[in-house]
Amino acid sequence: MKELVVLSGKGGTGKTSLVAAFAALAERKVLADCDVDAADLHLILSPRTLQVQEFQGRRRARIVSDLCAGCGACAEHCRFGAIALDGPGNGAIAKTYRVDPLACEGCGVCGYVCPTHAVAFGLGRDGEWYISETRHGPMVHARLDPGGENSGKLVTLVRERARELAKERDLDLLVVDGSPGIGCPVIASVAGTDLVLGLAEPTLSSQHDLERLAALTAHFRTPMVVCLNRADLNSEVASAIERWCATRGIRVVGRIPYDPVFNQALVQRKSVVEIGDGPAARAVREVWEETRAALAATR
């Protein structure tokens, strides 16, 4: 089985629109949406959910206000600024310490230093993940709860489940929609994959972020190809990106024109190759063929 991950560094370059088109074009594949904190692929693929599972990312601290003596040792030792004197009073003291669940990393230091054993720990729900059926085949996706942590862990879980699903159904391709950036969720989606497709647009911002993405894929020794979206927006920057790719031995697998048809497809909740065969759709088909060839050539 081969695995392709679509990434970009910079957000909003068109990853999900491209993956949705690949979903329509590729055969015998499983789809995975690993942009778990802003997952959008399901909006085009309108999945029928077969299975829902809860995701527990990490434990969190909670101060039992009745037991808090207000000494402040917890707040003093917390490295994440997660504890403040703004909890309810308890008869003995007017205000108790309180943990901000959004900032807590669940390390346990507060519980260790608390002289009155007022800190309790519990695993909380951090999101959900789903196995679904779409018109273009099976899909594994997820939803990180708002402000949720451990998105990397959820990404790894989605990828693992998608691989298992491919094996179960005897499918030989996994197409993954990734997150913007180069941090935890992206690292979790790059590690051990066969090929990264870096989707860039010819803007100085996108070029800058693509270079950071390329450094990340090089760091993990993951092969990468590049596709230019809205390629005619700025021909100078487009050529600069292509030249830069050439010096790094990174293949450019295609150029998709700036075209309102992508948003028109979105309005209909379809991918660009499903609503017509204009220049953008033809370019996307070509990108898929080139990417497929590049993927087949990976070891």
Added chain:
Amino acid sequence: MRIVFASGKGGTGKTILATNLASVLADLDYAVTYLDCDVEAPNGHIFLKPVITSREAVTIAVPEVDEVRCTRCGRCGDFCPSHAIVCLGNAVLTFPELCHGCGGCSLVCPEKAIREIPRAIGELARGAAGPIQFVEGRLQIGQPMSPPVIRAVKRHLPLTGIAILDAPPGTACPMVETVRDADFVLLVTEPTVFGLHDLTLAVEVIRKVGVPFGVALNRVGSGDDGVQRYCAHADIPVLLQIAEDRRIAEIYSRGELAARHFPGFDRSMTDLFGRLRGAVRS
């Protein structure tokens, strides 16, 4: 006044708005600090072109074990929730890249055999773009954790004047770290099902954080009217609408400020500021 430009979906125009607002307000003689908290993909420097006057490493504290003092009791490993320190028989192993820097291992060590040493995970750059104070965090390639770098940027929030923070996209911990303690969060989105869906997620997060917020809608006319209908229905103020125009994208592509090159954009920014100020006061 601390204003954060955030969004659920990436590429909706956070940096365009943040850098242009900074520039327009500086022209009006406000004391402005721009803080790039999108440390995985920091792009503000491309538009503001600052002169960087100081660079320093952003570090987190990771354990270093004194092998002589250590009795291999294993309490450090039992404590560490990240499995960044493990006691295996006669050896204590550390995995600094897994360490979140909580300091628990050195705290629980009965022999005081663990000290914390700094480990670089990013860089903090400071300087000025004309009258604009500039602060940027940059996550080192291969490092997973951006929140400590964002916290390092936010330690340079000015005490007075206007702070404009450019947030990372998404709704996970890096975004939360940036919007905490904001006076106002402007959620930038676009009129598509993606823009709408990720806006609703971002709204959920911001409501949980409990800071005032409104919406800026970019590329109006390029999609549908779902975002406007949602905002009207959910009673969320739309503070700014920018019409779809390829020329703005072209100016952006060159790393230039639309307020200098696109007629009316500067006016949109001053109008936006007026509404932001009104919203913060109320």
